[in-house]
Amino acid sequence: MLRLPRFSYHAPRSIDDAVKLRAQYGNDAMFVAGGTDLYPNMKRRQVEPKVLIGLNALDELRGISNGDGVTIRAGATLAQISSSPILQSEYSALAVAAHLVSTPQLRAMGTLGGNLCLDTRCNYYDQEFWWRKALGFCMKKDGDVCMVAPGSPRCWAVSSTDCAPVVMALDGRVRLVSPRGERVIAASELYRDDGMLYLGKESDELLTEIILPPADGTKSVYLKLRRRDAFDFPILGVAAALRFAPNGEIETARIVLGGVGSRPLECVEAARVLVGQKLSREAIDAAAEAAWKPARPLDNTDSTHSYRKKMARVYVARALEELAA
Amino acid sequence: MMKQVLHLRVNEQAHELYVEPHKTLLEVLREDLNLTGTKHGCELGECGACTVLVDGTPILACLALPVALQGREITTVEGLAHGAELHPLQRAFAELNAAQCGYCTAGMLLSAKALLDREQHPTRDQIRAALAGNLCRCTGYEKILDAVERASNQ
Numbered sequence: 001m002l003r004l005p006r007f008s009y010h011a012p013r014s015i016d017d018a019v020k021l022r023a024q025y026g027n028d029a030m031f032v033a034g035g036t037d038l039y040p041n042m043k044r045r046q047v048e049p050k051v052l053i054g055l056n057a058l059d060e061l062r063g064i065s066n067g068d069g070v071t072i073r074a075g076a077t078l079a080q081i082s083s084s085p086i087l088q089s090e091y092s093a094l095a096v097a098a099h100l101v102s103t104p105q106l107r108a109m110g111t112l113g114g115n116l117c118l119d120t121r122c123n124y125y126d127q128e129f130w131w132r133k134a135l136g137f138c139m140k141k142d143g144d145v146c147m148v149a150p151g152s153p154r155c156w157a158v159s160s161t162d163c164a165p166v167v168m169a170l171d172g173r174v175r176l177v178s179p180r181g182e183r184v185i186a187a188s189e190l191y192r193d194d195g196m197l198y199l200g201k202e203s204d205e206l207l208t209e210i211i212l213p214p215a216d217g218t219k220s221v222y223l224k225l226r227r228r229d230a231f232d233f234p235i236l237g238v239a240a241a242l243r244f245a246p247n248g249e250i251e252t253a254r255i256v257l258g259g260v261g262s263r264p265l266e267c268v269e270a271a272r273v274l275v276g277q278k279l280s281r282e283a284i285d286a287a288a289e290a291a292w293k294p295a296r297p298l299d300n301t302d303s304t305h306s307y308r309k310k311m312a313r314v315y316v317a318r319a320l321e322e323l324a325a
Numbered sequence: 326m327m328k329q330v331l332h333l334r335v336n337e338q339a340h341e342l343y344v345e346p347h348k349t350l351l352e353v354l355r356e357d358l359n360l361t362g363t364k365h366g367c368e369l370g371e372c373g374a375c376t377v378l379v380d381g382t383p384i385l386a387c388l389a390l391p392v393a394l395q396g397r398e399i400t401t402v403e404g405l406a407h408g409a410e411l412h413p414l415q416r417a418f419a420e421l422n423a424a425q426c427g428y429c430t431a432g433m434l435l436s437a438k439a440l441l442d443r444e445q446h447p448t449r450d451q452i453r454a455a456l457a458g459n460l461c462r463c464t465g466y467e468k469i470l471d472a473v474e475r476a477s478n479q
Contacts, residue, residue, distance in 0.1 A: 002368040008327075009346040009392050039349075039388045040369040052346075056393045079382075103458025104436070105376055105385045230457035231371060 002043040002128070011054045015061070015177055015208055018053055022204050023179045025051045031206055033061075033075055034110035036102070037118050045129040046119070046141050061113070061208060072210040074113025074174075079104070081112055081163075091170055091212055093220035093239055097162040100224045103231055113207045116164050116174070116190065120157035120198045120262055121233060122300045124148060140196050148300040156298050157195030158259055164191065165239035165256035165264045166222050167210060175209035176201050184211065191263035198262055218243040218252070221322045223315050225259075227302055234259040235301045236308050240319040242274070250274045255287065255319075257312060260295040267291040270316065279324040288317040332395050335360065336404030342391070350394060351375045351386035354401060362402035362431050366460075373459035376432035377401050383436045383458070402431035405438065413476040414438055423472035425463035432459045437473045446477050 012018040022029050029051035032038050041047050055061055061075030066086050081087060082099035101107055101115060124132075124147035125140045137143030139155050146152045164187065167174075172187040185200070187210070192200045201207070220241040226232035237258030243251045253271040256264050270291035277283040292313035297305040331342045335358060342357055351368075354360045354377070366374025368387045375386040378400035405412040414434050417423070424430040433456060440447055440455035447455070452473045461469060 001365065003352070004347040004349065006345065006347050009329075009390065011393065035388050035390065036370055036385075043368060054390070054393050102370070103373065104455060105373060105383045105458045106370055106388075108382045109384050109388065231460075 004039060004042050005045065005048050007050055007052050009052050009054060011057050013057065015058065015206065018055060018058065019177055019179055019204070019206055021051075021053050022206070025053075027203060029053055031055055033114045034077065034106075036106045036110040037114055041119055041126075044127065044132075046125065055206075061111075069211060069213045069215075072112055072212070074116075074207045074209060075111050078107040078110045078112065078115060078163075082107065090215035091220060093166045093222040093241065094163065094170065094212075097166045097222040097224070097237070097239070100222070100234075101162050102233075112163060112210060115161050116167065116187075116210070117199060117207060118159075118161040118164075120155075120195045121160040122148065122155075122157040122195065124300065125157055148298050155195030155262070156300060157198070157262060158298075158301055159191065159198065159261060159263050160233040160259055160301075161264075162222070162224060162234055162237055162258065165237050165258040166220070167212070168256045168264055168266060169239035169241040169254040170212050170218070170220060171241075171254065172213075173211045174207055175211065176205040177208050178202060178205040182208075188264075188266060193261065193263045195262040216243065219323050221319045223319050223322075225308070225311055225315060232302070235303050236260060236297070236311055236315060238312070238315040238319045240316070240323060242279070242320075242323050244279075248278045250277055250279060250283075253287075255291050255316060257291065257295055257316075259301065260297045260308065260312060265295060267294065267316070269294070274320075279320060284317050284320040284324065287320060288313045291316040329392065331391050333391055333399060334397065335399045336401060337398070344391065346390065346392050348391065349387055350377070350389040350391050350399070353391045354386060360401050360403050364428055364431055366428070366432075371460075372429075373432045373436070374429055376435045376459060378435050378439055381439060381442060383439045400435065400438075402434055405434060412438070413479045414441070414473065417472040417476040417479070418469070421468050421472045421475060423464060423468040429459055429461045429463075433461070433469055437476070440473070441477055447473075449474065 030049040033055045061073045078098040087095040138147045167187045223238045224234045225236035239256045253274040255267040255270045270287040273286045295312040297308040299305045364374040366372035377386045
């Protein structure tokens with residue numbers, strides 16, 4: 001039977017208290033919201049915090065508010081994101097992405113903040129302790145080599161969050177709170193190209209809000225590739241957001257791929273190809289070609305990496321076709 | 326780690342328990358409250374066998390901490406029947422042989438109950454979507470979908 005390792009549990013009453021507790025216990029402590037990513041990882045001994053700071057009881061982390069754009073508190077559940085009328089109508093890709101995460105049970109528990117901070121995944125890492133011990137531990141936990149690329153000095157675990165590519169495509173920002181104060185950074189700055197240190201925030205910073213700019217007519221879409229229509233993490237995610245001028249020309253474009261590297265991959269060249277064009281068949285194919293090139297999936301998730309690479313072009317084209325329709 | 330006093334409401338009954346904080350709701354239900362209807366499956370959130378309701382919403386007991394659920398109403402499969410009278414879903418599952426080995430049944434029943442409580446006459450697709458988080462290795466799902474449909478018409 002898989003049991004959680006022992007820990008002490010704290011339920012702070014405010015963001016301020018949560019951050020203070022984290023400072024008090026240092027790196028022995030971790031924040032936990034829904035627990036749907038952390039608890040399986042703890043059961044497999046991939047992470048072993050001695051102290052958990054539970055965020056469930058914090059009213060400050062709940063809710064979605066509409067004003068100059070939209071502000072989503074990090075503790076909003078994925079079920080709330082997917083059923084939010086404002087997100088469904090103006091930021092539809094985010095509502096769709098949240099709805100495509102795992103299963104109804106996990107969407108009721110898991111939060112947007114948690115999905116954005118989702119641990120990177122790898123076939124050699126997301127295994128029970130005895131499995132990893134039998135094969136030899138990898139560098140992400142307890143070992144010093146990468147099982148996917150044994151000569152590599154770095155970890156290649158894969159960014160597997162559905163929502164991060166969308167928040168980046170929507171030009172979102174995130175608010176981080178720590179004992180040193182708070183700061184707001186672009187969602188793209190929240191990620192690093194490193195399977196181990198995959199977050200571009202300090203470990204004592206709490207993600208409290210996701211801020212999306214006014215939609216201003218931007219149309220967005222998210223497509224997800226996986227073996228089963230439920231449960232599975234993305235082995236490829238495509239988020240695309242376009243804003244059109246009245247004459248049909250594309251004014252701004254962002255395409256971000258998930259599941260193809262240790263961080264969401266912003267396809268700058270594909271966006272550049274689209275801006276100033278109408279969304280014609282030729283423009284779609286040119287953008288899909290540009291987006292496909294930098295995607296370098298490795299052989300460490302479900303399905304083969306060559307198939308996932310090929311599908312990056314197909315899915316980018318399909319995403320843009322949806323926006324053209 | 327120290328045991329803590331917990332106040333849990335399960336199937337409309339209040340319980341005061343003395344447990345360590347790292348025990349999951351699944352472990353506390355089965356080991357401390359002797360409610361063994363909720364099943365251990367994968368224990369990692371990948372099967373749905375341990376599904377219970379919290380304030381009417383299906384969640385996974387294997388990934389929930391009781392310490393964070395104090396004051397909420399928890400419903401397990403033991404809370405479905407009223408005395409000897411089965412819930413319409415239980416009756417339909419029995420009549421249509423929607424359980425084979427039975428291991429997924431408790432979770433299926435609770436996901437289905439949450440659906441019927443918010444949608445009296447769901448479509449087949451709505452039933453599929455509501456049960457998407459519950460795996461069954463025996464039935465091929467058709468009889469389970471039939472049973473939920475039958476219960477929704479009663």
